[in-house]
Amino acid sequence: MSNKINSGDRDVASRMDELASAKKQKKQGGNDREKVLGKQERLPLKVHIMQLWQDIVAMVRTRRFKRGGAAIVLTVLFVLFVVLTNLVARGLTERYAVLSPDLTKNRIYTLSDVTKELLEGLDMHVEIDIIATEAACMNPGLDVDPYGHIPLATELIKRYAQYTDNLRVEFIDLGTYPGFLELIPEYRDSIYDYSVVVRSPLRSRVTSFYEMLPSLTASAATDSASVDIASSLTETVISSLIKTVTISTVPAVAYLDELGGGESVDYLLNELSINGYDIYNSYEFNFGYEPIPEAVQTVIIAAPQYDLTISQLNSLVDFLENGGQYGKSLLCFTSSISPDMPNLNTLLDEWGIKLTRNAVYEGDTSMHIPTLGSDVFYTTMHSSEYITDAITEKRIPVAGALELSIPRDTLGGSIVVNPILSTTSNGYVAPIGAEFTADSANPADAALRCIMAESTLYKTDEDGTQRRSDVIVAPVSLCSPDYIGAASYSNRAMLMRVCSLRCGITDESLDIESKTLTAVDFSVTNNAVIAVTVILGYLLPVAVLILGFIVFFRRRRL
Template sequence: MSEENKNLNTISEETASADSNAVAETAGKTEDTKAKKAKNKKSKPQKEKGKFKKFMKSRKAKHGTVAMAITALVIVMVIVLNIIIGLLVNRFPDLELDLTSNNSFALQDDTIDYVSHLNNDVTVYILMEKDKFESQGTYFVQAQKMLNKMASKSDGKMKIKYVDLTSNPSFTSNYPNVDWQSSSANNIVLVESGKQYKVLTLTDCFEYDEQTYNYYGTYSFTGTKIEQAVVTAILNVTTDDKVVVDMIKGNNEQDYSSLKSLLENNAYQVNDVSLATGDFDKDAKVAIMYAPSVDLDEKIVEKLSTWLSNDGKYGRSLIYVPTADMGEMPNLDDFLKEWGMSIDRGYVFETDETALVNASSPYAFTVSYGDYYKDNLKNSKIPVVVSESHAVNITDENTAHALLKTTNKAGVLPIDADKSWDYKDAITGNGENVAAEGVMTNEDKKSSRVVVFGSYVMFSDTIMQYNSFNNSAYFMNVINTIADKEDVGITIESKSIDNTELGITDVATQNTMLVVFVIVIPIAILVAGFVFWLRRRNR
């Protein structure tokens, strides 16, 4: 090969190599360009994110207008959230938490059970504007919340409406049987169902300090009774056929207004009758003779016996409560003897300290339930209390039986006891009956009965107001049973919101909460604040 050809081949190889290197270099640059573009695409969000993070840490973000805007936004969000929660609570009252020790804003189980099974539509009118009702004080706010909860549990059967009588004076014309004119009426709630209605006064719905009212003429409220008042009003306006009860008067009776109110609140129709000048109501199924101070004459006793016999059809009942200082009553004694009972004129005393209401008095004590009228009690663990009671003796066990009884450490103080009398001699170890019942039944298994309670004090307004005693509930259970009444009354406790504690009584839980809220949380806040300050200082 000539020298010239060699040179040409060398030049060609170098050219090819150069071209190859150029292509490779171009390809490399292309790959680098793509990689840089991809890298730039990936790093761009990170760069922006880094800028935002850097900006949030900057002095401008922390101390400038942006910080103010963020703070304002957070405040607005909190306000909006609070409004939403408020609307939800108004729409669904059960969402509201009650942390008071006595569940001041919670409905009792009896109320929930009753309103959730309403068959009739009921409207509860509050007789003033909503804002004005709320402004009356904390107990009115409490009452409003409880009414709203009752309505929410009624499945649409119960509605709450506010009526301002000043701007709607024609409203009162629809309810002619209500006293709208008297300044002492203080009507505040009206409950209506169909054509029946019942008005509730201020004192029906709220408890107040009577001494303050008597002295200053103003109300100082101490609790709300609106739950009980409205439930019993609903029971009244939704009951069409009310059981008739005759209260026998004309023999110097003690005040029976508390018993009458209790019966009327539980949808009974109560009439006052004088057997000396009149007769029983033709529809009466129950009669009550409450603590007469004088003996009945023979004609009245005959009327009683004839009424109870009901021409041999029976089905009627008499409740008799003797007065404390009863004298000789031979006609009443003969009447009770026919029903297998007698009354001891002395006073029952109790020596068992566990039964005494007050250690200084042996004549006020709790008693045990017998085998009758106990099963339908909502809480038979709550006792019945008696005071100044006579013993009701069983003279014919085929006719009568005991209802309430003392412990075996009780006895009777004789009415004619002298200084030589020893109480130990009066304790027989068998206990004393303070309530009993005589029953007569015909061939058709229909019965008439005479129920005797030895203590008239046990049905006084003072005693029956105590929720720790079962007197009113027991009495209503007896009368509901003997009257064959399906609807039963509801005993609701009054509510006070003076005590706003959480109601935690367990010592271990109290100690745990003390450590958490008084020690752990404050120290954690201090440590977190110190760490945050130290980190910012070192930046």
């Protein structure tokens, strides 16, 4: 009995121990879980990242993602390709002419062969600075550019850099770069918005977009408001200034405006200014009381209404002699409305050219300009340094010319007088104001009548160096806007050659015709450029990107 009881107690005790052990293990397990949970709470970011990475890897391995992902990757790559292509293409088209063909009707964005040769021969760095932002030049607004010319001129100027590594075109915003004016202090007060500065290590010149539209009245130098919006002088202006800032000689002329003449040579003076000549007016140097500036190579008198005073005559004589150095010239334009001027005539007589009071008429009807009188005719050109083959390809008309009497032989051993322009051998003369008709003319009076001549005084130094000064007399009608401004005539080319050679520019002058513009040229060019830029640069990449996302999300639903 006693043994059974003891055995039962042992069973009870054993069960009690098992329960206690189980309870202890349960408690221990709870503590372990608390430790694990506490560790997880201390590292939530790491666990989150690991789980996110595992989810991404799992998603990438799915077939659905592979198909949609490929689409989005290709889309992004294509967008990047289009953007980079646009950037590279823009740079290449601005740098290389072959990649930016001119598709306009009248080739208004194409530089002439004359300009290309000039650029290819540049041996020093030239910078063209446009005083405005590029955006302002391409969209100037009607208040600034009522003729729509500035965007066209800007595009043409940008193309200059395509033909040489020695030229750069820059857009200068004075608001962000005021220090630019310190580079050209001599023009500091002449710089405004839309000015164009052409500079080299030798010198600088300033013009503006408004100088690149020719004046219909040929009086741009006198603030004429009438402009020719059907043509552009952009290339003429820029190319001429490039040449001016790179040659060793600075061309300069003095116009004796106080003798009268008014607007008769405005067009010529404007052409000289456009070509970079320094223009002095007689009131600037007190003509007759002070010497003509030493920098001046040629003095111009045009259709004078007042005779020279004795002091002015002496000033001109001193100018032409130049202290025995010579190298100076006088260009005198005659007019039938000028009064008799004894002092001026005395100077011309001493140089072997006698200015008569006879009006000249052309008897050869083939030389007449249709519907006009016999005093308006095409001239006969004589061999001289001013008449080139290119000039003889066109005609030189005049009106109301006066006869010049010149000697046939060398005058005084050192002065040589040569004709430049005349009538044919059927020329006639009559006193100024007298009535003349071809029917009443006596054939026996027909003769070659000189209307433009040059007298050259030569002096040879002991070392053989030859010096010269020149007096050139010509009819003022050569400078008429109807003639000098017409591309079909050679008036401009001949007069510019006279001024160039007499101002020390011994190479060929630039002969660049103005560009003819039409409304079609403007609309096609601007609209085409804008459309292509918007489509290729913006719409196409955005459209491809949107299409890529659509493809991606559609495939995810499959």
